[in-house]
Amino acid sequence: MTDTAELLQLAIGIAREAGELARRRRNEGVRIAATKSALADIVTVADREVEALIRARLEQERPDDGFFGEESGAEAGTSGITWVVDPIDGTVNYAYGIPSYAVSVAAVEGDPDPTRWRALVGVVFAPVLGELFHAEAGGGAWLESDAERERLTVRAHAPEAGGLIATGFGYDPATHAGDLARLTRVMPLARDIRRMGSASLDLCYVAAGRLDGYFERGLQPWDHAAGALIVEESGGRVGGVPGGRPGNDLTIAAGPELFSALEAAIDERG
Numbered sequence: 001m002t003d004t005a006e007l008l009q010l011a012i013g014i015a016r017e018a019g020e021l022a023r024r025r026r027n028e029g030v031r032i033a034a035t036k037s038a039l040a041d042i043v044t045v046a047d048r049e050v051e052a053l054i055r056a057r058l059e060q061e062r063p064d065d066g067f068f069g070e071e072s073g074a075e076a077g078t079s080g081i082t083w084v085v086d087p088i089d090g091t092v093n094y095a096y097g098i099p100s101y102a103v104s105v106a107a108v109e110g111d112p113d114p115t116r117w118r119a120l121v122g123v124v125f126a127p128v129l130g131e132l133f134h135a136e137a138g139g140g141a142w143l144e145s146d147a148e149r150e151r152l153t154v155r156a157h158a159p160e161a162g163g164l165i166a167t168g169f170g171y172d173p174a175t176h177a178g179d180l181a182r183l184t185r186v187m188p189l190a191r192d193i194r195r196m197g198s199a200s201l202d203l204c205y206v207a208a209g210r211l212d213g214y215f216e217r218g219l220q221p222w223d224h225a226a227g228a229l230i231v232e233e234s235g236g237r238v239g240g241v242p243g244g245r246p247g248n249d250l251t252i253a254a255g256p257e258l259f260s261a262l263e264a265a266i267d268e269r270g
Contacts, residue, residue, distance in 0.1 A: 002081065002109065004120045008136045011105045011123040014057045018050045019103045019127035022088050025049065030095050044095060047071055050087035054105065058083050068112040070222045081120070082112045084225035090198030099128035104200040106225035114221045115245050122226030124200045133204040133230050141207050141233035154236040154255040155209035162191035163212030163258050166202045169195070170218040179217060185265045186215065189258070203227025206253045207234035213254030213262050224251055242267045
């Protein structure tokens with residue numbers, strides 16, 4: 001039987017070490033290593049170094065587990081456990097010196113496919129902000145900062161006031177019209193909109209009640225693997241296209257009441 005408490009402690013330790021490496025490299029100066037899907041979609045040398053560190057630590061502690069990282073792809077293991085990793089979520093923020101970036105580490109059971117896996121633990125560490133969010137399946141979601149530990153609960157929705165809702169936009173200009181159309185449909189539900197540039201932190205902020213909801217098209221598995229569990233363990237809901245699981249087509253996260261309203265507003269079939 002899998003000891004999720006042990007997995008969680010391992011993930012926390014590795015995320016802290018990786019986050020401190022990312023922060024240190026940022027202070028030393030950022031070098032762009034490559035672009036990916038578009039010119040704006042960058043990879044820094046630190047992204048690759050941080051992922052290599054995480055992978056090495058996991059191989060040392062759990063050599064039979066699989067690994068699915070943003071920079072190095074998926075590799076199956078034999079244990080039934082796969083680690084899903086975003087070494088620096090919010091790379092553009094990172095490159096510009098904006099502190100809203102994080103290391104995201106999740107352990108999932110089953111294939112490295114978000115439509116099929118079961119998340120066991122999730123950790124999101126924002127090194128500049130000094131905040132560590134974590135969750136264990138069935139054990140609640142927590143925030144640790146400055147020696148304080150706080151259990152997370154999604155915010156109760158007040159429809160008359162509107163929700164503070166975050167979103168994001170893809171790097172491909174061809175997708176922007178659709179993204180803006182979705183935002184237009186959501187605006188009647190919103191008090192205001194935020195676009196902060198790190199999906200894992202957006203999800204954690206929903207869990208912490210700092211945001212009422214979040215939606216975005218184009219997320220990859222490593223963007224939401226840890227954060228989705230943290231939202232669910234804080235009493236929130238996470239989904240994708242209506243009735244589906246979070247994924248590249250759409251990810252929605254919110255408290256139960258706002259989630260249903262967001263899902264209905266975003267649904268193009270309605």
